[in-house]
Amino acid sequence: MNAARRRKQSLLRWFVLVPLGAFFLLPLYAMLEFTTRSADGRTAEVWTTLLDWRQIQEDYPELSAGVVYSLEQAALTAVLMLVLLVPTMVWVRLRLPWLRRPLEFLCLLPLTIPAIVLVVGLAPVYAWVTYFVGGSSLTLTFAYVVLVLPFAYRALDAGLAAIDVKTLSEAARSLGAGWGTVLWRVVLPNIRSAVLSAAFLSVALVLGEFTIAALLNRENLQVAINLLGKSSATISVAVSLVSLVLAFVLLFALSFVGGRRRSKETS
Amino acid sequence: MTAEAVADLRRDGVEVALAGLRRTFGTVHALDGLDLTLAPGELVALLGPSGCGKTTALRVLAGLEDADAGTVTVGGKDLTRVPANKRNMGMVFQAYSLFPHLTAVENVAFGLRLRKAGAAERRTRAAEALELVGLSAQADRYPHEMSGGQQQRVALARALAIRPAVLLLDEPLSALDAKVRVQLRDEIRRIQLEVGTTTLFVTHDQEEALAVADRVGVMRAGNLEQIASPEEVYARPATAFVAEFVGLSNRLPGVVAAGGTVEVLGQVLPLADADAAARGTAVTTYVRPEAVEVAVDSASPARVVAAAFLGSSSRVTVALPGGETILAQVPSAAVSELAPGTGVRVEFARTPVAVSPA
Amino acid sequence: MVPFGAYLVVFLIIPTLVVVIGAFGASPEDGGGATLENIRALGDRQVLDAFVFSISLSAASAIIGAVLGALLAYAVATAKPDGMLRRVVTSACAVLAQFGGVTLAFAFYATIGLTGFVTIYLADHFDANIYSGGVWLFELPGLTLVYTYFQIPLMLIVFLPALDGIRPQWREAAESLGGSTWQYWRLVGGPLLAPAFLGSTLLLFANAFSAYATAAALVSQGAPIVPLQIRNALTSEVLLGQENVGKALALGMVVVVAVVMWLYALLQRRTARWLG
Numbered sequence: 001m002n003a004a005r006r007r008k009q010s011l012l013r014w015f016v017l018v019p020l021g022a023f024f025l026l027p028l029y030a031m032l033e034f035t036t037r038s039a040d041g042r043t044a045e046v047w048t049t050l051l052d053w054r055q056i057q058e059d060y061p062e063l064s065a066g067v068v069y070s071l072e073q074a075a076l077t078a079v080l081m082l083v084l085l086v087p088t089m090v091w092v093r094l095r096l097p098w099l100r101r102p103l104e105f106l107c108l109l110p111l112t113i114p115a116i117v118l119v120v121g122l123a124p125v126y127a128w129v130t131y132f133v134g135g136s137s138l139t140l141t142f143a144y145v146v147l148v149l150p151f152a153y154r155a156l157d158a159g160l161a162a163i164d165v166k167t168l169s170e171a172a173r174s175l176g177a178g179w180g181t182v183l184w185r186v187v188l189p190n191i192r193s194a195v196l197s198a199a200f201l202s203v204a205l206v207l208g209e210f211t212i213a214a215l216l217n218r219e220n221l222q223v224a225i226n227l228l229g230k231s232s233a234t235i236s237v238a239v240s241l242v243s244l245v246l247a248f249v250l251l252f253a254l255s256f257v258g259g260r261r262r263s264k265e266t267s
Numbered sequence: 268m269t270a271e272a273v274a275d276l277r278r279d280g281v282e283v284a285l286a287g288l289r290r291t292f293g294t295v296h297a298l299d300g301l302d303l304t305l306a307p308g309e310l311v312a313l314l315g316p317s318g319c320g321k322t323t324a325l326r327v328l329a330g331l332e333d334a335d336a337g338t339v340t341v342g343g344k345d346l347t348r349v350p351a352n353k354r355n356m357g358m359v360f361q362a363y364s365l366f367p368h369l370t371a372v373e374n375v376a377f378g379l380r381l382r383k384a385g386a387a388e389r390r391t392r393a394a395e396a397l398e399l400v401g402l403s404a405q406a407d408r409y410p411h412e413m414s415g416g417q418q419q420r421v422a423l424a425r426a427l428a429i430r431p432a433v434l435l436l437d438e439p440l441s442a443l444d445a446k447v448r449v450q451l452r453d454e455i456r457r458i459q460l461e462v463g464t465t466t467l468f469v470t471h472d473q474e475e476a477l478a479v480a481d482r483v484g485v486m487r488a489g490n491l492e493q494i495a496s497p498e499e500v501y502a503r504p505a506t507a508f509v510a511e512f513v514g515l516s517n518r519l520p521g522v523v524a525a526g527g528t529v530e531v532l533g534q535v536l537p538l539a540d541a542d543a544a545a546r547g548t549a550v551t552t553y554v555r556p557e558a559v560e561v562a563v564d565s566a567s568p569a570r571v572v573a574a575a576f577l578g579s580s581s582r583v584t585v586a587l588p589g590g591e592t593i594l595a596q597v598p599s600a601a602v603s604e605l606a607p608g609t610g611v612r613v614e615f616a617r618t619p620v621a622v623s624p625a
Numbered sequence: 626m627v628p629f630g631a632y633l634v635v636f637l638i639i640p641t642l643v644v645v646i647g648a649f650g651a652s653p654e655d656g657g658g659a660t661l662e663n664i665r666a667l668g669d670r671q672v673l674d675a676f677v678f679s680i681s682l683s684a685a686s687a688i689i690g691a692v693l694g695a696l697l698a699y700a701v702a703t704a705k706p707d708g709m710l711r712r713v714v715t716s717a718c719a720v721l722a723q724f725g726g727v728t729l730a731f732a733f734y735a736t737i738g739l740t741g742f743v744t745i746y747l748a749d750h751f752d753a754n755i756y757s758g759g760v761w762l763f764e765l766p767g768l769t770l771v772y773t774y775f776q777i778p779l780m781l782i783v784f785l786p787a788l789d790g791i792r793p794q795w796r797e798a799a800e801s802l803g804g805s806t807w808q809y810w811r812l813v814g815g816p817l818l819a820p821a822f823l824g825s826t827l828l829l830f831a832n833a834f835s836a837y838a839t840a841a842a843l844v845s846q847g848a849p850i851v852p853l854q855i856r857n858a859l860t861s862e863v864l865l866g867q868e869n870v871g872k873a874l875a876l877g878m879v880v881v882v883a884v885v886m887w888l889y890a891l892l893q894r895r896t897a898r899w900l901g
Contacts, residue, residue: 002351244720331801
């Protein structure tokens, strides 16, 4: 590609990026501005409050509870998703290849079923769940695993496709490894970036989930923010901003994990 | 391949001249003052390892990349500043040549469509081009329904349909199976001779280059090491690099002697380049396996180490008393006598050899 | 395999069945049993309005999001493959596409809400009251604006792989055969990307149609879109025994989304064949 075309492309790029960039950064800036308003100028009061965890627990108990619940849900969802999906996917690849299409369909199904619809159907199921395990907000994990299935499946599928699972597992088995060892010591280390990707995506999704939590009357971060918005707009806007920025940092870091693997392969 | 098809696509070849081409990427000199002229109707193969600049040279000629310095002249016209889409050159890529959403005949007619040819003319010319490459039956197939070899043939037809001034082939066979590669390269050569277009063929496979080209240019680090007919490049390599890159070579220690010769293992051989080094210099000599003759001689200290049956001929590895091993090519009929451990006498044929300072 | 299967049955299949069957079931007061009452209720003025509104909102935000998102994707695709720009933009888009809902609602409050930054800025500097014609933030124009905020990022995520699948050889072949930039896009690039673009737009439509959180956080009065109608039916704000109507609504949503996704799958196959 010659110099003239490269210059033209560069120009177009900036022509697109600048207005769109402004469009996307404006609300973020507005949020920052909003949260630092005071009677006579700027104040960082809201932000200093945010940084003091104990004060949050005092003044905004629902918020602190919501944060804690969300973090726990995120962690549990990621773990449960991995525990359920990785062995199943490996097994299907190795022993039950005819199940691959159905499995893919099932895992991508949640994409077609809007969360709002899922909630309608989950209500009676959760009545049972409450009966057996109690009404804690942590039980949302079960529903969340279903929600993250499409994204996790795609990430793990890409990872498993990149390594030759069949050959690796046969080699390990011929050397005497049991299935647990094969999974834990042979497969998992080789799909590390896919696992991390699936985990990060799950975490991002769980932290941003609102619909199911709200309609099943459970607590999580977004529900808390929404509730708080009715009483104290500034804090909720501040927390929203923080959660957006943190999620960005999380996924930005993830892009390097994947990238490092790529460069290793080409060297 | 009908006579009309060929007649319609034939054109008089033009001369192509690349002069003083330079192209630098950061600290890498992709092209380092390259001078290359192709005679009208000639097929020149650019041969070399990856990174030697052969593809860059082709792309500069095509206009897909700009050179930092130098000129490109085709048929007497200076095309250096002319954009790629005005150069009237046909190009075949290594992979992803064809447009996936068009059938074979639509692909071939693409260039004609761009030139605003009428539907009838497009149809006839495209059909002729497909017939030239032997794929008339596949006209309505899509690329993903064809094999790799077929796709490349359609790509060739597409390039020729516009009756280009120059035909550019960028490693067209590298992505194909070995057997298809051999078949297709002969076909490409045959078509090129029929149509008469000046052609530049880039490859890293030396057997390919030797088989199809009128002249072979061996490149390294942005410039030509040697450009000559295939026989000459093979038999009289100008530099050590060419001797090693093209065909197999034995590297043996020797000393330059009088009268443009070199003494190797007690035998005197003529030098390919009489002025390569001063008399008395210690050099590394490059001897081809087919120039090495072995005969059974139980009294000789040299011994057969291994023998590899390669079909029509065989290759024998011999350990010399001095510690070196040497490869010799022998007819397969003789190899049964040369079991590992047999004593053999080694002699060199008096073909000229290349040397480099030791 | 078995534990996974069991898990899916409980938390995915059963809820789906509940919705499908429930949509055809009468409420307990009316004696139970199968009925088409709930489906008929979908013909209600209010419900129809909600469907129309939902579809309009989804279509508008999908088309705007698709066009702007495609441009953004093009800008990213032509940048360095491993460079900063691509990383930053793709990560940001991954966040915004997922996060939606509550955080976005508050972001927009802060920007163009009644006391938002832009509102005040415009009032102070240009004497312009953007709400002089009524508070449009919670109606179609406002919601469309908010929805595009997560539609554009989603478009980038979904469309970028297709752009990456465009091989440079096609452009170069078109060029060496004599084509100009315009001819390349009209005859090669455009046709190749068309299925991917259409498919992505459909996906955006389905995404907007299913969205609940954003509207729930922004709209305080009434239920202009279908998901909010479902909420009302579930929480029985309006009438008791409306649960099964909620299920019918949910079924209606599933039908719309399923049709859209099926079309998307068809287009995807072509995209995968050409650009995969």
